[in-house]
Amino acid sequence: MIDLGKIWLERSQREQNLIMLTMISICLMLLITLSSSIFSKTNQSRNQLKKAKQDFEYVKIGADRLIGFTLASNLKGQPNEVRRIINEIASENDLGEIEVSFDSDKMFSTFTVDDIDQIIVFINQVNRKIGFNIRSLDYENSNKAASVTVEFEMVN
Amino acid sequence: MKNYFIHIDNDCKQAEIYSYHDLDSNHHASVGMAEIQSYIDPNSKVIAFLPSNMIRCVFSKKEISESEDQFQARFFSEHEDDLIKDVSKNRLMFSNEKNLALLVDKTIIDPLNELFNEFGCDVYIYPEHFLHQRLDEDTCLLIKGRYSFSFSDGLGFCAFRENFHDYIDLVKKERESFQPTFMILEKTDEVEFKQSDSKIISIESLHQDFLSHCEKNDLPSMFRSKITLKGTLRKMNLDRRDLILSLAIISCLLLAPILNIALMQNYKKSYEENTLSIFKELNPNFRRIVNSKAQMDQLLLAIDSNEAKPLDLNILGYLRAIPIDEIASSNIDFRNSKVILEFDRISSMKYSIIDTLIEQSNTKVIENNIENTDGTFSGSLVLEIESD
Numbered sequence: 001m002i003d004l005g006k007i008w009l010e011r012s013q014r015e016q017n018l019i020m021l022t023m024i025s026i027c028l029m030l031l032i033t034l035s036s037s038i039f040s041k042t043n044q045s046r047n048q049l050k051k052a053k054q055d056f057e058y059v060k061i062g063a064d065r066l067i068g069f070t071l072a073s074n075l076k077g078q079p080n081e082v083r084r085i086i087n088e089i090a091s092e093n094d095l096g097e098i099e100v101s102f103d104s105d106k107m108f109s110t111f112t113v114d115d116i117d118q119i120i121v122f123i124n125q126v127n128r129k130i131g132f133n134i135r136s137l138d139y140e141n142s143n144k145a146a147s148v149t150v151e152f153e154m155v156n
Numbered sequence: 157m158k159n160y161f162i163h164i165d166n167d168c169k170q171a172e173i174y175s176y177h178d179l180d181s182n183h184h185a186s187v188g189m190a191e192i193q194s195y196i197d198p199n200s201k202v203i204a205f206l207p208s209n210m211i212r213c214v215f216s217k218k219e220i221s222e223s224e225d226q227f228q229a230r231f232f233s234e235h236e237d238d239l240i241k242d243v244s245k246n247r248l249m250f251s252n253e254k255n256l257a258l259l260v261d262k263t264i265i266d267p268l269n270e271l272f273n274e275f276g277c278d279v280y281i282y283p284e285h286f287l288h289q290r291l292d293e294d295t296c297l298l299i300k301g302r303y304s305f306s307f308s309d310g311l312g313f314c315a316f317r318e319n320f321h322d323y324i325d326l327v328k329k330e331r332e333s334f335q336p337t338f339m340i341l342e343k344t345d346e347v348e349f350k351q352s353d354s355k356i357i358s359i360e361s362l363h364q365d366f367l368s369h370c371e372k373n374d375l376p377s378m379f380r381s382k383i384t385l386k387g388t389l390r391k392m393n394l395d396r397r398d399l400i401l402s403l404a405i406i407s408c409l410l411l412a413p414i415l416n417i418a419l420m421q422n423y424k425k426s427y428e429e430n431t432l433s434i435f436k437e438l439n440p441n442f443r444r445i446v447n448s449k450a451q452m453d454q455l456l457l458a459i460d461s462n463e464a465k466p467l468d469l470n471i472l473g474y475l476r477a478i479p480i481d482e483i484a485s486s487n488i489d490f491r492n493s494k495v496i497l498e499f500d501r502i503s504s505m506k507y508s509i510i511d512t513l514i515e516q517s518n519t520k521v522i523e524n525n526i527e528n529t530d531g532t533f534s535g536s537l538v539l540e541i542e543s544d
Contacts, residue, residue: 009266014225038413045420052427055448056434062452063434069459137488 064128071131076154082107082130089125093118107132107152112145119148126152158200160277161363162192163284163300166207166316168264172300174363181360189271198276198390203366204268204379205284208304209314211378212259213283218252231257251376256310258283258376265378273382276390280370280377285312287366291357294336299359305336482506493541495519499526500534507533518542 011019075082083100086109090098095118099110109126113119123134132152140147161174173184173195184195196202214235218227227250232243247265249258265281272279288297289306297304303320305327306312315323328334338354394402428445435442438455445451484500499507507526514521514537523538 038417041417042413042420045417045424049420049424049427052424052431056427056431059431059434059448059452062456063438066438066455066459134490136490137486139483139486139488141484 068127068131068133071129072154073131075130085129086126089122089129093121093125095122105154106135107154108149109152110147110149112147114146119150123150126150158197159363159367160196160200160202161366162202162204164189164204164206164268165300166209166302168268171204174359176360176363176367192271193275196275196277198393200275200277202272202275202277202279203370204272204279204281205287206260206264206268206281206378207302207314208283208285208312209302210260210264211283213311214257214259215255215309215311216250216257217255218250235259247378249376249378251374253374254310254376256376258378260378269380269382272379273384274386274390276387276392279379279381280375281379282375282377283312284314286370286375287362288339290365290369291339291362292337294331294334295339296336297339297341297357297362298354299341307331307334482510494522495539495541497537497539498535499537501529501532502534504528504531504533514539 008016008019075085079102086098086100090096090111095111095113097111099108101108109122111122119137126132127134130152132154135151135153137151138149140149158175158177160176163172163174165171168189170186170188171192173182173187173192175182175184175195187195214231216227216231216234222230228248231248232246236243245262246259247262249260250256268281272281284299284304285295285297285306288295288304289310289312293308295306297306301317303315303317303323304312305315305323313323339357340354341357341359389399431448432442432445435445435448435451482499482502483497485498487496488494499510502510519539519541521537522540523536526533526535526537
C-alpha cells in the first residue's frame with residue numbers, strides 16, 4: 001500500500017510547498033465550480049418556478065372566466081334560481097334582507113352592510129356561484145346603516 | 157497567556173513540564189510524551205528544550221546574495237564530512253543575526269514537530285544551553301543528571317556524568333580561556349565538580365529570565381509550524397459539543413442552497429400539477445400541457461372576451477383608504493374605473509385627511525365639487541382610478 005505520509009516527508013520543502021499550492025488551487029477551483037453550479041441551478045429553478053406560477057395564474061383566471069360564463073349562461077333564463085342563490089349568499093354572510101331585481105341584462109342587489117369586507121365577499125361569491133360580473137356599485141350612508149346597491153351584468 | 161517550559165529527556169520519551177501563569181507556577185515531572193498535551197492549555201506559549209547533545213551548533217555566515225536553498229546546499233557541502241548521518245536526514249535552522257546554524261536529526265525533530273503542532277500553541281524548540289547562556293560567559297548547569305554547557309560564543313553541548321571529565325579536558329584544550337560557572341538546581345553530593353565552585357540557582361528564575369529575554373535575542377527555534385486539524389480545533393477552543401454544533405451549522409449552510417433548489421422544484425411541480433388539473437376539470441379528455449397560456453387562449457376563443465371579464469375588485473380598495481363613515485354616498489363604475497364620492501358637512505380636519513389619502517393613492521381627481529361652508533365641507537369628488 002502507498003504510504004502517503006512517507007512520500008510527503010520525502011519531498012523537499014519546495015516540493016511540499018508546490019504540492020500544497022496545487023492542492024489549494026484544486027480545492028478553490030472545485031469550490032468555485034460547485035458554487036457557480038449551485039447559483040446557476042438556483043437561478044434556473046427560480047425562473048422555472050416563476051413561469052409555472054404565472055402560467056397557473058393565467059390558466060386559473062381563464063378557467064374562472066369560462067366557468068363564470070357557463071354558469072351565467074345557464075342561469076340567465078332562471079331568475080328564481082338566481083334569487084334563491086343570492087338569498088343563500090346573503091344569509092351565509094349575515095347581510096340581512098336583500099332585494100333582487102332584474103332589468104333586461106342587468107341584475108340589482110340591494111342590502112345593508114357594516115363594513116366593506118361584506119361587500120367584497122358578496123360580490124366574489126355571486127361571481128363564483130352565478131358567474132355574473134359587477135358593473136357598478138352605489139353606496140349610501142345614512143345615520144342608521146350603510147346601504148349598498150350592486151349592479152351585475154348577465155352575459156349572453 | 158500561560159507559559160510552559162518543557163525539558164525533554166535524552167531518549168525523547170519523557171519530559172518535565174513547568175507552567176507559569178501570573179503568579180502561579182506548576183511542575184509536572186516525568187510526563188510521557190503522548191501525555192504532554194493534556195497538561196498544556198491551548199493558545200499558550202510553549203518553550204521546549206532539547207538536550208544540547210542532540211543538536212549540533214555551528215557558526216556559519218549566510219551571504220546576502222544567497223537564497224535559503226543555496227545557503228543550505230553550501231552549508232551541507234562544507235560540513236558533509238562532520239555529519240554522521242546522511243545530509244538529507246538532518247534539519248537545518250539558521251539565525252541571521254547570530255550567524256548560528258542548528259543541525260538536528262530529522263528522526264528527533266520531526267516527531268516533536270508533529271506532536272507540538274497539535275497543541276494549538278505558540279511553540280519554540282531550543283537547545284537546552286540557551287536557557288543559561290545569558291548568565292555568564294561560560295556556564296555549566298546540572299539539570300536532570302546531565303551537564304549542559306554554554307560557551308561564551310553562543311555554542312553549547314551536553315555531557316553526561318560518565319563523560320564529564322573527558323569532556324572538560326577536551327574543551328579546555330580547544331578553549332584556553334574556558335572557565336565555566338557551575339550551577340546546580342539543588343544541593344546534591346553527586347556532582348563532578350566542587351560544591352564550593354558552584355552556585356545554586358532555581359529553575360523558575362532561569363525560566364523567567366529566559367522568558368524576558370528570548371524575544372529580544374532572536375534565537376533560532378527548531379519548531380516548524382504546520383496547520384493541523386487537531387491544533388486548529390484546540391486553538392479555537394472547540395469542545396465536542398461546539399464541534400458538532402459548528403459542523404451542523406456548516407452542513408446547514410452547504411445544504412441550504414440545495415434545499416432551496418429542491419423546494420423551488422417542488423413548488424414548480426405543484427403549480428404544474430394544479431394547472432393540469434384545471435385543464436382536466438374543464439375538459440376531462442385533456443392529455444398534456446404544451447403551452448398553457450396558448451391552450452387557455454384557445455379555450456377562451458369560444459366566449460366573447462367583453463362578456464366574461466375577470467373579476468377585478470381592486471377598485472374597492474379606495475373604500476379601505478378613506479374612512480367609510482365620512483362618505484355620505486358613493487358610486488363606483490367598474491367599467492370606466494370611475495368613483496364618485498359625496499360628503500356632507502365634514503370638518504376641515506377630516507377633509508384634509510381624506511384629501512391626503514386620495515393624493516397618496518393611485519387616483520386622479522377629475523372633478524372637484526366640494527364647497528366650504530362655515531368651516532365644513534360638502535359636495536362631490538369624481539376620481540379616476542389609474543390602472544397599475
